Amino acid sequence: MNSDLSLLEALVPDVLKILRQRYLVLEQISLHAPVGRRNVAQQLRLSERNVRTETEYLKKLGLIEIRNYGMVLTEKGEKTLQDAAPLIDRLFNAGETEVKLARKLGIDRTIIVPGNADLQDRVYEEMGEQLNSALNLLLPLGHSIITVLGGIDVAKSASYLSKQLGNNRQLEFVPGRGALGENVTTQSNTIVQEMAAKTLGTYKTLYLPEQVSEVAYRSLIRENSISSVLQDISQSDAVIHGIGLAQEMAKRRGYDSIRLSELRDKKAVTECFGCFFDDTGKIVERITQVGLQFENLKKIPHIFALACGSRKADAIKAYMPNAPHQTWLITDEGASNAILKEK
CATH class of the missing domain: 3.40.50.1360 (Rossmann fold)
Structure with a gap:
């Protein structure tokens, strides 16, 4: 698995950083829903622009909904977050x-x-x-x-x-x-x-x-x-x-x-x-x-x-x-x- 990850990073630099960042955004929305972009940005110490880019992408994937009163996970988003947890543990908590x-x-x-x-x-x-x-x-x-x-x-x-x-x-x-x-x-x-x-x-x-x-x-x-x-x-x-x-x-x-x-x-x-x-x-x-x-x-x-x-x-x-x-x-x-x- 480590050799596969090394190859993946060589072909797609920062892939693990992007994966972890999107997982953390989903996690913050799950923990604090309904929640606004500013709060997520503050919790993760990211720029609001960065969070806006990520959440728009997650919305296109059908993982979150962006409503007037804040962001929430969809059913697909909840399942994705749950399924991703073991992978995140293997990658970042070896x-x-x-x-x-x-x-x-x-x-x-x-x-x-x-x-x-x-x-x-x-x-x-x-x-x-x-x-x-x-x-x-x-x-x-x-x-x-x-x-x-x-x-x-x-x-x-x-x-x-x-x-x-x-x-x-x-x-x-x-x-x-x-x-x-x-x-x-x-x-x-x-x-x-x-x-x-x-x-x-x-x-x-x-x-x-x-x-x-x-x-x-x-x-x-x-x-x-x-x-x-x-x-x-x-x-x-x-x-x-x-x-x-x-x-x-x-x-x-x-x-x-x-x-x-x-x-x-x-x-x-x-x-x-x-x-x-x-x-x-x-x-x-x-x-x-x-x-x-x-x-x-x-x-x-x-x-x-x-x-x-x-x-x-x-x-x-x-x-x-x-x-x-x-x-x-x-x-x-x-x-x-x-x-x-x-x-």
Whole structure:
């Protein structure tokens, strides 16, 4: 089947993107009918013009009806959507375990690579290649802005993006945060440069402390060089981020022993986007940071979370109740097996 799909894509470029987009349009109409084009466009982060083109085509196929009060699926449309679901799962949720994990975590998709990153460094190569394939599948041709956050899992996977990803695309990589005073190789400023070099894209940097006071934050975001990056972040087509262990991330943020102890008392398990979460997904502590804000994540069409190794299983579970549904988790068997074995 994979060879047939490769041939099909060679003859009809973007066929899988078109298939998935039309399926998602049908799905949105089914979920929210009667619904207008604008609402569908907002949910899928597509232009209204794009949705109009797709819905007019779906109407010609007899899959939807466009009425004064909104769009609805026809009986043929409902059956087509139901029949297409297994195909979409096979194409975009390749394995049964990946489907099961995605459902357990409440997100759109998971990709599981063989191995356990706690024991095998080669896992990062496969995760990077899977990230490259996912970006190639979902990103449109032309200009796209990709916001990248730092961390070991993202940094080690970054070097496996390919120049083919940049074919017919103008990819712009921007950091989702400033520096943490950490190892420079795991900072988002460094990662965006490597991703841009690998894909023949461009990048911007955000050289300033990530953690600042509220007063300093308000002042900094008015600086032209910083506001330019923040504007790009707000218009991102995709976000790539890691999922950190709470104590490790707090140490990288300069927490002293007293604050680390307080964080343990709050039962913090994981950290993402400056928010510390406990094992129920509740935010137990938050810091003011310059860059991508957690509340704005749901507005971004494509989100890729990279986290691997069995030791990250609890962190993944703790964060995922907050993850937007459009999140794709790229992980390994070490983490996925640990998550799935728990009821």
